[in-house]
Amino acid sequence: MVISKTIQHGSNHEKPAVVTDSVGSNADASPSHETTEFVLSKDGFKLFPQPILGDHLDPLNWSFAQKHIILAIIMSIYFMFTFITTTTVPSFPELEENYAASLEQMNWTVAIPALGLAVGPLLWASPADIIGRRPIIILGTAMALAATVGAALAPNYSGYMAARFFQGLGVSPASNVGLAVINDLFFEHERGQKVGLWVLAIDLGLLFGPLIGGAVDLAGYVWIQWLSAILFGVMLLAEVLLLPETLYPRHLMLSEQHRRRHPCTDADKAAPSYHDAERSKIPRTKKLAFMNVAPVPGVRHPKLFDTIYRFIKTFKYAVVPISIMTYCFGWYWWVLSVVTLVPTAYAQYSPQIQGVLYLGLIIGTLVSEVCCSGSLSDYIVLHLSKRNNNQKTPEMRIWLAYPAATLTAVGLIVWGVSVDRGYHWIVGQVAFAIFGAGIQMGNTAVCSYVVDAYPMQSMAMMTFYAVMLNLSAFIDPFFVVPWVENWVNTEIACFSIVMSPWFCTGWTSLELAKSQKVKITFKSRNGGHVIKNLNIDILGHLFYKSATMESQSFNWCPTNMLDMPPS
Template sequence: MAAMQSARDDETKHHDQQVESAQGEVWPNAITETDAPEKGDVAQRTDRHGLVLIPQPSHFKDDPLNWPQWFKWVVLLQVSFLAFLGPFNSAVVNPALVPLTKLFHVPVTDGPYQTTTVIVAVGVAPLFWTPLANVYGRRPIYILSTLIGIAATIGSGAAKSWSTLLVARAFSGIGMGSAMSIGVATVNDIFFLHERGTKMGIWTVFLTNGPHVAPVIGGYLAQRAGVRWCYYLPAIITGAAFVVMIFCFPETLFSRSPENLAKHKERTYTQMLFNFRSNALLDRKLTLRSFIRPFEMLRYPSVTLTFVYYIVSFAFSSILPAVTVAILFTKIYHFDTGIIGLMLGLPLLVGSALGEFLSGPLSDWFVYRYAKTHGGHRKPEARLPAILASLLLCPAGIIIYGVCLQRKTHWMGPVAGMAISSFGLQLVTTVCYAYCSDCYKPQSGEIGSLYNFGRQVWAFPLGFYALPMANKITIEWAWITLALLMALTSLGVVVLMFKGEKWRVKLGQPQFHKDI
């Protein structure tokens, strides 16, 4: 911990001025997520551009905002990788659904059920994990949920009957779903507002690409080692991540209320790992209302309009290829399992990675540019212009994908369409998550659960209607219809650019978790 403090001092000494209260105990906590600094504020810490840091860190070394930058990256990469493992574990077997159904002697049409079982479980489970994480801390929930995920994934590989496999897959989704929701809150725990675009972008690119990397590995893995290894390998990788987490992932939940800071006793690194009851947890209680609070956030247009655009974009830009590529590319291009895995994974992976190079840093730049010209005031809506390219790219990519398949062009045509749509989706994902975190940072755990629930539930039925719809009106017109629906939902984000600030001020801030 001494090394952590030394690194922090070196990093911030050029602008770090500590001013204690009359009792010499706590930092001033004068500003909120969207407040501009007032002239009367004294000695507030600033970033390298001279803008006031939001939120203001305390003077305690175990405050996650005071951790050295290298250690924040260690935690960020763990959180991101855990978010990656959720969809990765569920999708490794996707290119091998035909041999899987043969192994269990069930109709091939039943194969997607094991994937949809995980999708539903991943969507619902965080509604329970998030309230627990807000009361008992992030770390114990990560530990418990990851253990459940490892055990259930091993059980999936060892299953002897189809019904046993489905039950194991449900528990795998329950376990691996936590990082896909509370990861948002964890990133916000350790980074300042001006860093969130880039750092949230890293988390979202891992989250988005879990199901993209999986089939690249899964197709050849099933061919060479057998379909059961599509479960055993993810369990082994998750187990390795769990071991690292035990020693390198301290608690990140930290209260910034003056009352709790006054009672806070600084913890050593060992205590941060094994003493879960931090200052943020002293007066927290779990209630029935805790489990419905994600849905309470829908009363805020900043959440609702981005939520609708995100879940529709995710379903049609990511899940639509996942549930159609294997069947359509086999029928039109006669590819085998391994090649299908590449066709499904690589264009989505490349498009998403390239999208992240633009989305996170660009959205942070928009916020910085606005703050420099408005007296240091950081308005969340200043981040939204970074999403504008997605309004064209996501629908265009889907249309290219469908038209090329319908007209049986070279396979590069639909692959290019998937990559373009995936590029746009990364803009949507990063900017929407970061924007909502700027608006309602204390409630970012609930927003993450809401996003996750909507994403999974909206995507769940896609496998049941996409191909039947294409068979009825052709692939070309089916995909054009879905693209137009996505374009329609994007209009809400455009409205937020002009009305978002007015609506936020009128509705005020939620009255729970205000100390985070």
């Protein structure tokens, strides 16, 4: 075995090493060689996905600045994902008077955009895999802009509700399509931090919404919608000018790169050139039309209804619904409850002061992301993988969920007691900070886990996540008013104690699942024949383990939907 290393001299700032693994045999006195090349990170881990060295059209090779400009655009859209939902909360009294509606009907105006946010990912995912990420994001933002103008000009309650639905539908690509863009831009070992920043955007949008809405309400409740329209307009301009296509035909380019480097069986005659990929005539990423509406060449194109089919089929893979549904309905549920309960809990204050009382949640969320969350998740994975022979498993992300669940429960309970007993407002702010920190850490842990567990189905995973997250947000406002009328805040908070052990139990079941030994059988499509002699790198990708072909038993880790078509 011969291992050689060279350093990439591309535009990518990381400059990973290229490792060539050559195995020779002397059967019949005729040497033969089988050569496998792969790229390592600076820490010695095999990069996933593998970049196309020398190809400036590969998003993985783009500069640090360009990657993070695109990330900032995606984060800004995801910020609006929840901002539009909660920014109208301080203006409820004016909206009630203008539309002759009850408080319960006003809570429905928070639920309706959440319904659009839940339906949207099912509609946008397949087109984003066909014509690309860029046109879908631009189209969605344009729809959200038009709907926001409609909400500002709505003459009656029904028109306002319709506009609110299309607001949510338009901004919904920020969830699954937005995460797919992050998946296109960054390597696996970078995703914890980047997903953490992406999650930070949705959490801050949820919390800054009432804060900004309360201040803007001084100019009139209509200006809350006009401000959102201005923000959507700026984002639309940034998307048109600064957001290139990121959907890249990676499998095709990797196979072409291997073929060009090794045109014959004698590896000594195959002189590698890291610029071969640039000579390909396939239009991709920046070479596509400015407003492309044609299928992106070189990638697998799903059918339009494949997303709905995959969403239903996802229930078959227990680790996904266990983690996501437990988080959405047993944990994240309480965020929107708290946001809509604040005006009732602090009824003695003006809407502007009530908006300021969300600062505790904002501070806790920011501190959690800076000190913990994504970066801490990446550190935990790196530390645990070094103890596991440099083999990473998605379940290493789970460890961050335990302190997150504890912080969330403690913060929510303390806040409920402080409101019920009339404690000083600073007690509630400290509780909010603890609660916000737990929510941010938990959201990062869930998103990072499902993406790492099923990297080839990241779009399907985030579609399931986005639908469930927003279904919980859609259902919640229908129960908040009856709870406030019949329960006290302490009882609502203490109910979270019941849900937190359920959440921890869900994660513990995932830990138990990964320790089981199973026998893996690969079958062909047409007759149940066992497929043997699979490439060891394929097995390593599927199971994140150093599998050996002498044994058919592997340490099972749910990292791919073996019978689900890839996204």
